[in-house]
Amino acid sequence: MTQELVKKIKANPDYQKLVKTRTAFSIKLTITMLVVYFSFILTIAFNPSALGTPLSSDTVTSIGIPIGIAIIVFAFVLTGIYTKRANGEFDDLSNKIKQAIKED
Secondary structure: OOHHHHHHHHHOHHHHHHHHHHHHHHHHHHHHHHHHHHHHHHHHHHOHHHHHOEOOOOOOOEOHHHHHHHHHHHHHHHHHHHHHHHHHHHHHHHHHHHHHHHHO
């Protein structure tokens, strides 16, 4: 890839929109996951009895187990959300950029 081609791509308004949108979306998802994860960790650290409460009187499984599993599932859901948007909006913008560069 030549420097001229790189400059053309970087100057393309669709490229700038793609970078800005994708970065902002990634940061939002990252912050969301970090808040959920660290809330769980901080709860374990400062209030372990809250997550150590048994699900019922006749079980040894605590409420922390399903919450931990839910956090893992939540991470997969966020990955799916990002993938869906990447395969839709972000790919459309990428293809638009490629088409514009081919036409020049």
